[in-house]
Amino acid sequence: MTAPQIVVMGVAGCGKTSVAHAISQITGARLGEADELHPPSNIDKMSRGIPLTDDDRGPWLEDIARWLADGAEAGIPGVIACSALKRRYRDVLRSGGAPIFFVHLRADRNLIAGRMNARTDHFMPTSLLDSQFSILERLRPGEIGIELEAVQTPADLARAALDASGLHTDQDRPTFIGGPA
Numbered sequence: 001m002t003a004p005q006i007v008v009m010g011v012a013g014c015g016k017t018s019v020a021h022a023i024s025q026i027t028g029a030r031l032g033e034a035d036e037l038h039p040p041s042n043i044d045k046m047s048r049g050i051p052l053t054d055d056d057r058g059p060w061l062e063d064i065a066r067w068l069a070d071g072a073e074a075g076i077p078g079v080i081a082c083s084a085l086k087r088r089y090r091d092v093l094r095s096g097g098a099p100i101f102f103v104h105l106r107a108d109r110n111l112i113a114g115r116m117n118a119r120t121d122h123f124m125p126t127s128l129l130d131s132q133f134s135i136l137e138r139l140r141p142g143e144i145g146i147e148l149e150a151v152q153t154p155a156d157l158a159r160a161a162l163d164a165s166g167l168h169t170d171q172d173r174p175t176f177i178g179g180p181a
């Protein structure tokens with residue numbers, strides 16, 4: 001059985017981790033955090049306020065594609081928070097063969113900067129937000145997913161994402177049923 005996978009995407013601070021966590025809470029899906037798959041060199045670079053390059057992101061994206069494909073093949077539904085800012089990055093994530101539904105959380109730059117400034121326990125400086133927005137490519141026709149304005153609570157956004165995905169949860173069995181897989 002191929003299990004569906006959700007990638008919650010968007011610029012730093014848009015709420016990916018919070019919404020992915022809420023989706024996992026509702027569905028029981030395996031929760032992933034792409035930041036934890038970055039090599040230390042990438043974390044070090046971002047911590048120093050230097051944007052990552054495509055080359056920096058290459059092996060990291062391959063690792064995330066593997067995480068998604070392994071879950072899909074093992075029949076384990078998953079949800080992972082991953083910036084996935086460019087179309088070609090999302091192509092790498094899809095290349096592993098996992099059926100992926102993308103949830104793009106969009107919000108005004110000032111709103112996100114405010115949230116990032118209030119966050120004290122994170123390596124990502126707010127100064128990198130402009131570079132994140134400058135390379136961001138929205139989902140294009142043919143890409144399976146949805147854009148959501150990231151202004152509701154994470155729980156409401158999670159429910160909206162699940163409604164849009166066609167993935168449902170069985171209240172008695174907290175796992176995805178149905179969906180595009």
Ligand SMILES: Nc1ncnc2c1ncn2[C@@H]1O[C@H](COP(=O)(O)OP(=O)(O)O)[C@@H](O)[C@H]1O
Pocket residue numbers: 010011012013014015016017018019081115116118119150151152153154157
């Ligand atoms: N929908 C939301 N409404 C209000 N605050 C939020 C929302 N989503 C996230 N936050 C807060 O904004 C900050 C960034 O959220 P986070 O989930 O870490 O984003 P990301 O994973 O995209 O960097 C956190 O302090 C979080 O508590």
Ligand SMILES: O=C(O)[C@H](O)[C@@H](O)[C@H](O)[C@H](O)COP(=O)(O)O
Pocket residue numbers: 011012013016017035046052057083084085124132
């Ligand atoms: O591709 C990138 O430039 C990074 O993955 C970046 O987009 C990511 O957002 C950071 O790792 C910060 O982590 P948060 O997204 O959790 O703020």
